[in-house]
Amino acid sequence: MNEPTKPTNQALLLQIVRDIEILKANSIQILESSRDHETRIRELEKQINRNAWIPALVTAVITSGVILIVTKGMGF
Numbered sequence: 001m002n003e004p005t006k007p008t009n010q011a012l013l014l015q016i017v018r019d020i021e022i023l024k025a026n027s028i029q030i031l032e033s034s035r036d037h038e039t040r041i042r043e044l045e046k047q048i049n050r051n052a053w054i055p056a057l058v059t060a061v062i063t064s065g066v067i068l069i070v071t072k073g074m075g076f
Contacts, residue, residue: 007015
């Protein structure tokens with residue numbers, strides 16, 4: 001009968017080193033991907049902050065229009 005041969009210590013160490021290299025490469029990819037996401041999120045936040053004054057202006061115009069209509073209706 002043929003028994004499977006036991007891997008040597010050197011073979012096991014080489015396999016561990018290969019596995020660590022693969023894990024390291026995957027970690028680098030994940031880190032770069034998360035940096036890319038963070039950059040995209042910051043850009044979106046900048047766009048939102050640039051346009052943040054628009055809703056406030058629309059609300060102010062509508063409010064002043066309502067006040068104008070009410071005061072003219074009451075004769076002030």
